[in-house]
Amino acid sequence: MTAALLSLTLRGLLNRRRTLLLGLIGALVLLVAVIYRLSGPAEAEASTFTGRLLADFGLGVLLPLVAVIVGTAAIGSELDDGTILYLLAKPIPRMLIVAIKLLVAAGVVTVLVALPILLAGIIGTGGSASLGLAYAVAAAFGALEYTSVFLALSLVTSRALVIGLAYVVVWEGVVAGLFAGTRIFSVRQHALAVGDALAGDGAVTAELAAGSALLIGFTVTLLAFGLAVRRLERVELRGDSN
């Protein structure tokens, strides 16, 4: 049952066009790292530049963009086209459906974001894996939190993609930049804090302590998971005209 749910979710999520688009977005960070390396940078600056690239572009742009697309589609696309009915008409606990959808979606985001980040880190620093690994782990943590929030959002509103993008651009991009107090509610800041703590090179200075970020991040993930289960248990089908 679980395996069937896993494979159905994965196949639904990774249709050809979406996979290609997300793969291209992920490849951008790699491309920048390659161009930077080819430009023959001073080795002393390589670590700082790569750190900023992974933090600002990898965690700041790539991660939320991929997560909002995958997270809102994990259940949202089935809700939109009505195929969720075939899943709901099965004797499967709704908590299991949400758990598997979330794990698959977070896993896909991790592969699409953390992997390019790791490789870009190695290329950018000229062979060192530690920086890339630190931000790849941070990306995996951020992927889980982002995906859970966007998945829950898709069960609350049919405009989850737009609202998710607005959150990423307006809240995380603008508001959190202007008002330090709001950063506690920024998934990007949570991931940055983890990346900064693991990298330990000072290239990026996170606003939050890693411990707080982890605590808040996992709490948000759990709350979003609970909300998603509650909403899925109450999904109703409307008749068209009869």
Next chain:
Amino acid sequence: MSQITLREVSRWYGNVVAVNDVSFEVGAGITGLLGPNGAGKTTLLHMMAGFLAPSAGDVRIDDSPTWRHPEVYRRIGFVPEREAVHPFLTGRQFVHSSARLQGVKDPDAATERAIEMVDLREASGRAIGGYSKGMRQRVKVAASLVHDPEVLVLDEPFNGMDPRQRLHMMDLLRSMAAEGRTILFSSHILEEVERLSDRVLVVVAGRLAASGDFRRIRRLMTDRPHTFSVRSSDDRLLARELLASPEVQAVELHDGVLTVRTGDYGQLTRAVGPAAQRAGVSLLELRPADESLESVFSYLVHR
């Protein structure tokens, strides 16, 4: 044998009442759910299949409420009207994944059996995205049958099927009903319902207008004349004699067919024999001419 029970069920959307205080029971056999568009058929079916919460009342399959009880799906197979089916799966993959999600012990065998039942073997290896409407309908039915459910709820199951597929599906439903399953299907095509089931539920404007054997319902419609066609050795003589009977409202002899209208079904059936005897003619046939579902339905809808 399973039973669907609705007790005082209502469902409203804001100010709009879609289903209004409906109660009925559906047991083994085939029951047709009839009603004009917008009558509340799909709302009722969705509540029975656990996809819609009743605003008031209680919907159960045997002892289990259907809303928010996923366990009931071990006993129900539901075929929705909506065509949405995962387009990237082949027919076989779709049915197979249904079998696995249902936790069927031998999903391979169950898949083959279900595909065979709906006569979709040839197309089962193709992606559903390329299926015709009728093929999609059949693959949906196969997926709903794969776990051998006791209750089958189908929303407009014959939509898009060609006449051969329609007959095949009717035979399939009949054979499943003969095994003691409870089958409820909605349709707006009266002929389909008439051919498949004697028992109907007629919904009009969210209310249950009638339920039971539609021929019996017809007989209860006493404010509308009943029509009989009569054959005898001399229809003209018999017509004259029948006109003298007080229970006969009208007699018509047209194209060699004698038609008699009456307000009292029972009285007329008892009067025709003696009238034939008085006229000295042999009565060959006395047949109700308007006990079609159509006459019942149009009466209930336009009342």
